[in-house]
Amino acid sequence: MYGWLWRHLPGNTAARIGECLVLFLAVVALLFFVIFPWVEPLLPFNNVDVSQ
Amino acid sequence: MNDQDQDGERCALLARAMAERAEQRRQDRGAARTRAADTQGEHGDDAEARTGSWSGSGAAPGSAPGSADTRPLTGSEPLADTRPLTDSRPLAGSEPLAGSEPLAGSRPLADSEPPTATLPAVGGDHANEGDINGGTADRDAEYAAVIAGVKSADRESAVGTAGSGAASSGGGVVASGVATSGVAASGVGTSDDDTRAGAGEHQATTAPDADPEGTPDSAAGTGSDEPPLPPRSGRAGRSGGGGVGRMLTRTAGEILVTLGVVMLLLVVYELWITDIFTARKQAQATQVLEEKWAAAEPNVVTVTRSAGTGGTTDAGPPPAKQLETDASKRTKKYDTLTGEGFAKLYIPSFGADEVYTLIEGTNDDDLATGPGHYADSQYPGQPGNFAVAGHRVTHGAPFNDAGELRSCDALVVETQDDWFVYRVLPMQDEAANWNPAARPECADVKKQTGSYAGVFGRQIVLPQAIEQTYPIPGVQSMTIPPNAERLITLTTCHPQFSDRERMIIHGVLTKSYSKAAGFLPPELGA
Numbered sequence: 001m002y003g004w005l006w007r008h009l010p011g012n013t014a015a016r017i018g019e020c021l022v023l024f025l026a027v028v029a030l031l032f033f034v035i036f037p038w039v040e041p042l043l044p045f046n047n048v049d050v051s052q
Numbered sequence: 053m054n055d056q057d058q059d060g061e062r063c064a065l066l067a068r069a070m071a072e073r074a075e076q077r078r079q080d081r082g083a084a085r086t087r088a089a090d091t092q093g094e095h096g097d098d099a100e101a102r103t104g105s106w107s108g109s110g111a112a113p114g115s116a117p118g119s120a121d122t123r124p125l126t127g128s129e130p131l132a133d134t135r136p137l138t139d140s141r142p143l144a145g146s147e148p149l150a151g152s153e154p155l156a157g158s159r160p161l162a163d164s165e166p167p168t169a170t171l172p173a174v175g176g177d178h179a180n181e182g183d184i185n186g187g188t189a190d191r192d193a194e195y196a197a198v199i200a201g202v203k204s205a206d207r208e209s210a211v212g213t214a215g216s217g218a219a220s221s222g223g224g225v226v227a228s229g230v231a232t233s234g235v236a237a238s239g240v241g242t243s244d245d246d247t248r249a250g251a252g253e254h255q256a257t258t259a260p261d262a263d264p265e266g267t268p269d270s271a272a273g274t275g276s277d278e279p280p281l282p283p284r285s286g287r288a289g290r291s292g293g294g295g296v297g298r299m300l301t302r303t304a305g306e307i308l309v310t311l312g313v314v315m316l317l318l319v320v321y322e323l324w325i326t327d328i329f330t331a332r333k334q335a336q337a338t339q340v341l342e343e344k345w346a347a348a349e350p351n352v353v354t355v356t357r358s359a360g361t362g363g364t365t366d367a368g369p370p371p372a373k374q375l376e377t378d379a380s381k382r383t384k385k386y387d388t389l390t391g392e393g394f395a396k397l398y399i400p401s402f403g404a405d406e407v408y409t410l411i412e413g414t415n416d417d418d419l420a421t422g423p424g425h426y427a428d429s430q431y432p433g434q435p436g437n438f439a440v441a442g443h444r445v446t447h448g449a450p451f452n453d454a455g456e457l458r459s460c461d462a463l464v465v466e467t468q469d470d471w472f473v474y475r476v477l478p479m480q481d482e483a484a485n486w487n488p489a490a491r492p493e494c495a496d497v498k499k500q501t502g503s504y505a506g507v508f509g510r511q512i513v514l515p516q517a518i519e520q521t522y523p524i525p526g527v528q529s530m531t532i533p534p535n536a537e538r539l540i541t542l543t544t545c546h547p548q549f550s551d552r553e554r555m556i557i558h559g560v561l562t563k564s565y566s567k568a569a570g571f572l573p574p575e576l577g578a
Binding site: 001002003028031040046047049051052 | 307513
């Protein structure tokens with residue numbers, strides 16, 4: 001998986017490291033801004049109100 | 053991530069290994085050919101020497117005294133060579149040399165041999181084959197070195213698993229056996245390495261003249277930092293299941309590691325990132341609220357100062373006594389809009405600057421902005437129950453310390469025109485012997501009786517207990533009875549980090565003030 005990714009990144013090692021960093025940050029941003037906010041209501045520690 | 057770092061390392065090592073190998077091969081080819089007719093040992097030496105220089109204790113390329121070849125080692129040079137090594141193949145850790153033709157068929161014995169038991173023994177045999185194969189063995193050795201390079205570079209964790217498990221341990225046996233017997237060559241696994249292993253004894257004598265820098269390197273390199281390669285994996289894997297199995301194993305491992313990282317990121321998100329998001333939303337809501345208040349019709353407060361105190365009206369904020377009002381005379385003049393702030397809640401016992409803009413509504417978005425008002429409950433100062441939900445963990449955790457609240461602690465609500473001071477009711481274990489005179493702040497906090505008898509300062513209830521937000525908490529009726537108490541109710545999750553139950557805090561209105569410029573209720577300081 002990551003080996004495949006590494007092989008398909010263009011440039012030399014330094015460039016690839018930079019690209020990997022950018023990809024990683026992009027994934028983190030996706031998680032923080034989209035996925036986690038979406039998944040959060042399903043988690044058990046965020047229900048603070050009483051309701052029927 | 054680590055994987056990528058390791059990949060980088062691996063890549064660098066590989067490039068170097070390949071370059072050195074190509075050079076080596078060029079030097080050795082002629083000699084190897086002539087010696088091929090000689091002993092099995094010498095051929096092994098070629099392979100061994102390569103391993104040595106590859107394993108790179110640093111002496112390798114530059115210090116080769118016998119080497120006439122001083123070309124710079126570039127990554128591309130060996131690729132341009134006769135070698136069928138493509139860029140991707142040696143890098144592919146999971147399927148090294150898959151289907152590579154120089155290896156295929158060159159060792160008929162290889163596939164049929166059980167990996168573990170025979171390895172030490174077959175070393176010699178394979179060395180013979182190496183001779184027979186002549187030039188091919190050269191390449192094989194090179195491949196083996198490359199594979200070993202991949203292995204040692206990325207410390208492949210998958211080696212010990214699944215299909216390659218047995219093979220790996222077999223390689224281990226060979227490697228350690230050879231190492232402890234003092235032979236420099238290590239059986240790194242493939243038959244090329246077997247060649248080396250078998251030729252080990254020869255090498256001790258023949259190596260120096262074959263390649264001066266090879267011997268020391270191989271002793272250090274192969275013995276110490278080459279993890280044993282599965283003896284058969286190269287062979288069997290290249291032609292089928294082993295490679296796929298290893299690739300699957302590796303991919304599964306990578307996915308698991310990735311999931312682990314995602315879980316850690318989720319924790320980071322919950323504990324820190326939501327706080328940042330909420331702080332931003334809260335600041336925005338507060339700003340909107342303050343602009344709304346500033347634009348609202350100014351609260352007309354008549355402050356009469358007694359002549360004795362000096363007389364000038366701008367001598368500072370009016371005294372609390374004069375601003376004290378009867379809550380029943382106050383009316384709600386502001387509008388509320390779901391999702392927007394309408395009041396501020398101060399909890400001095402949480403900290404002097406603990407103030408939250410209360411949001412109308414209790415859905416997830418509202419609560420992510422600040423403590424939310426149950427839309428069906430009453431408003432601050434009104435008879436009945438002013439009920440607010442707030443996070444105990446994450447999203448700024450406004451009610452994080454709800455478990456620390458004690459009876460008579462102040463809960464101060466600021467609206468457009470008024471201050472309302474609530475105080476936490478007696479706790480259940482205090483109620484029996486409640487004495488309002490015991491502490492000054494409790495003067496106005498009475499023990500609840502009648503239909504309010506079951507209402508205490510802190511209650512732990514089930515998540516379904518919506519009746520805790522009703523005018524008389526715990527009574528299933530939304531009708532506000534005449535002479536109803538003016539209560540405040542805070543709800544949050546309980547136990548902390550769980551939603552199994554809810555913690556309920558009840559308070560009762562003890563004072564209200566009109567807002568006036570520069571005036572802060574004295575309760576805020578307490």
